[in-house]
Amino acid sequence: xxxxxxxxxxxxxxxxxxxxxxxxxxxxxxxxxxxxxxxxxxxxxxxxxxxxxxxxxxxxxxxxxxxxxxxxxxxxxxxxxxxxxxxxxxxxxxxxxxxxxxxxxxxxxxxxxxxxxxxxxxxxxxxxxxxxxxxxxxxxxxxxxxxxxxxxxxxxxxxxxxxxxxxxxxxxxxxxxxxxxxxxxxxxxxxxxxxxxxxxxxxxxxxxxxxxxxxxxxxxxxxxxxxxxxxxxxxxxxxxxxxxxxxxxxxxxxxxxxxxxxxxxxxxxxxxxxxxxxxxxxxxxxxxxx
Amino acid sequence: xxxxxxxxxxxxxxxxxxxxxxxxxxxxxxxxxxxxxxxxxxxxxxxxxxxxxxxxxxxxxxxxxxxxxxxxxxxxxxxxxxxxxxxxxxxxxxxxxxxxxxxxxxxxxxxxxxxxxxxxxxxxxxxxxxxxxxxxxxxxxxxxxxxxxxxxxxxxxxxxxxxxxxxxxxxxxxxxxxxxxxxxxxxxxxxxxxxxxxxxxxxxxxxxxxxxxxxxxxxxxxxxxxxxxxxxxxxxxxxxxxxxxxxxxxxxxxxxxxxxxxxxxxxxxxxxxxxxxxxxxxxxxxxxxx
Numbered sequence: 093x094x095x096x097x098x099x100x101x102x103x104x105x106x107x108x109x110x111x112x113x114x115x116x117x118x119x120x121x122x123x124x125x126x127x128x129x130x131x132x133x134x135x136x137x138x139x140x141x142x143x144x145x146x147x148x149x150x151x152x153x154x155x156x157x158x159x160x161x162x163x164x165x166x167x168x169x170x171x172x173x174x175x176x177x178x179x180x181x182x183x184x185x186x187x188x189x190x191x192x193x194x195x196x197x198x199x200x201x202x203x204x205x206x207x208x209x210x211x212x213x214x215x216x217x218x219x220x221x222x223x224x225x226x227x228x229x230x231x232x233x234x235x236x237x238x239x240x241x242x243x244x245x246x247x248x249x250x251x252x253x254x255x256x257x258x259x260x261x262x263x264x265x266x267x268x269x270x271x272x273x274x275x276x277x278x279x280x281x282x283x284x285x286x287x288x289x290x291x292x293x294x295x296x297x298x299x300x301x302x303x304x305x306x307x308x309x310x311x312x313x314x315x316x317x318x319x320x321x322x323x324x325x326x327x328x329x330x331x332x333x334x335x336x337x338x339x340x341x342x343x344x345x346x347x348x349x350x351x352x353x354x355x356x357x358x359x360x361x362x363x364x365x366x367x368x369x370x371x372x373x374x375x376x377x378x379x380x381x382x
Numbered sequence: 383x384x385x386x387x388x389x390x391x392x393x394x395x396x397x398x399x400x401x402x403x404x405x406x407x408x409x410x411x412x413x414x415x416x417x418x419x420x421x422x423x424x425x426x427x428x429x430x431x432x433x434x435x436x437x438x439x440x441x442x443x444x445x446x447x448x449x450x451x452x453x454x455x456x457x458x459x460x461x462x463x464x465x466x467x468x469x470x471x472x473x474x475x476x477x478x479x480x481x482x483x484x485x486x487x488x489x490x491x492x493x494x495x496x497x498x499x500x501x502x503x504x505x506x507x508x509x510x511x512x513x514x515x516x517x518x519x520x521x522x523x524x525x526x527x528x529x530x531x532x533x534x535x536x537x538x539x540x541x542x543x544x545x546x547x548x549x550x551x552x553x554x555x556x557x558x559x560x561x562x563x564x565x566x567x568x569x570x571x572x573x574x575x576x577x578x579x580x581x582x583x584x585x586x587x588x589x590x591x592x593x594x595x596x597x598x599x600x601x602x603x604x605x606x607x608x609x610x611x612x613x614x615x616x617x618x619x620x621x622x623x624x625x626x627x628x629x630x631x632x633x634x635x636x637x638x639x640x641x642x643x644x645x646x647x648x649x650x651x652x653x654x655x656x657x658x659x660x661x662x663x664x665x666x667x668x669x670x671x672x
Contacts, residue, residue: 129542130514174513223464224420250539252419252569254660279542280570370544 094120094155096141096241096273101150103136103297110136112297113150118273120240125288125305126277129373133297134277135173138245142171154241167195172234173245180219184212184229188236197238206232206262210255223250231259235266243275248283256280260287281366291365295373305365312363313349316342321357325350333371344371384410384445386431386531386563391440393426393587400426402587403440408563410530415578415595416567419663423587424567425463428535432461444531457485462524463535470509474502474519478526487528496522496552500545513540521549525556533565538573546570550577571656581655585663595655602653603639606632611647615640623661634661 096118103111111133118124128134139145141152143159143166152159159165178187192198207214210228221229227249234242248256267274278284293301315325322341334343349360386408393401401423408414418424429435431442433449433456442449449455468477482488497504500518511519517539524532538546557564568574583591605615612631624633639650
């Protein structure tokens with residue numbers, strides 16, 4: 093029963109319903125991409141899992157135990173988020189030490205080595221760090237903790253391309269060394285497409301899709317061509333979005349390519365995870381639904 | 383002489399030299415990508431152009447006039463940055479109005495239309511907006527101003543993929559309608575690669591590269607193959623970086639492909655702007671320099 097189980101979780105803020113009775117599980121030992129638009133409910137869900145806020149209804153368990161006010165369970169989880177939960181006046185190296193004594197499984201030596209790789213000055217106070225370096229400091233903490241569940245909420249916000257590459261590489265190395273459950277909530281979908289194994293898409297407080305990246309890539313595709321040709325191909329197919337570009341049409345589909353319907357006027361492309369996400373979560377009704 | 387001219391600009395903060403006597407110009411009517419690592423000096427330069435801080439040495443002129451304490455020049459420029467320069471207690475719609483009266487060339491109707499497209503509640507106070515919506519609010523302001531110079535400092539920070547796509551599309555539309563100088567400082571390099579015409583890379587306070595995207599794409603490329611084959615190809619060429627992946631080597635080069643040196647064991651790929659940036663600004667000495 094090793095998993096994070098979300099059962100019928102609802103969260104209401106005054107006049108807003110942030111989560112509407114969602115249920116699903118993060119299985120142990122896999123890397124998840126938790127995707128959703130601005131305001132979809134991702135951070136609300138993460139904060140409920142991390143016991144920072146309470147669900148209005150429903151419950152979350154980790155390895156079968158409720159997360160609410162349960163220290164033994166919370167010690168299994170590290171949640172890196174945008175919010176600054178550390179005393180801003182403390183020096184980075186002191187927070188490393190403190191984290192080690194709280195969790196009892198913090199690799200202090202590795203933390204200092206990573207700080208060097210990222211050129212993070214551990215003598216600085218947290219409040220003196222730039223947005224990018226605040227993220228780096230929190231990433232290092234997450235990478236050096238030996239806990240079975242790690243959640244990253246927008247881990248690369250403000251990081252330059254080099255530091256993002258370094259983070260993705262270190263995360264994979266750390267996962268290969270010690271498999272555990274990793275949940276990454278991010279808006280930079282294409283950058284994590286090769287990293288994550290499972291996708292969970294939250295849209296307006298509900299689960300819109302949960303699937304393996306492998307399956308999505310294998311069955312999702314796009315078809316481009318003249319509007320008439322694309323419309324003919326799409327009839328009866330599972331179309332989830334399309335674009336019109338000066339007389340040309342691109343349709344995004346699931347369910348695998350129908351070879352028998354293809355001809356020279358149609359161009360097939362592989363699925364792009366970010367495009368899939370954008371099309372699935374667009375507010376406007378798509379201009380073509382077969 | 384329509385341009386932003388940066389002449390020998392140095393900026394020193396106590397013990398840090400943020401900019402080291404840089405000189406170059408942003409020509410009128412083009413879209414620039416201003417790229418640089420965390421802490422490279424991009425925001426410092428932008429703040430000097432926008433007269434928010436002063437250069438220690440050197441000067442910046444817009445259309446031939448110094449930017450320092452010069453209202454007539456500053457009215458030609460709008461600078462959207464991460465810093466919140468608006469009274470946080472003001473409502474979005476009131477700031478739209480106020481911006482209109484300050485600049486005298488603000489399209490209020492368009493601002494409200496865009497707010498609707500982005501689902502930005504204009505009755506909200508700025509402090510009540512999320513990171514993503516703060517960016518959206520500032521983007522809309524920038525898109526509705528009719529000034530010849532617009533600077534975007536990290537415009538899409540915290541924005542979901544749909545909102546980023548919308549921003550890039552609106553920016554292009556606004557540029558096609560009314561060509562002007564647009565400078566985009568961003569870490570999401572691949573996303574703007576098709577948008578920008580010129581690249582300026584700042585590294586540790588100096589200009590590392592200034593070139594057109596077209597030329598970089600035409601002459602930059604990568605070569606993959608066995609380490610020995612790639613090393614042989616690279617001898618005497620302009621190599622700016624490489625990666626080793628389990629026995630295979632990928633080298634990144636400038637100067638155009640040498641057809642006569644190619645053979646079946648070597649695989650050529652087109653340049654990727656983000657990769658070019660990462661390799662040029664890596665701190666470690668690259669493991670292969672021919």
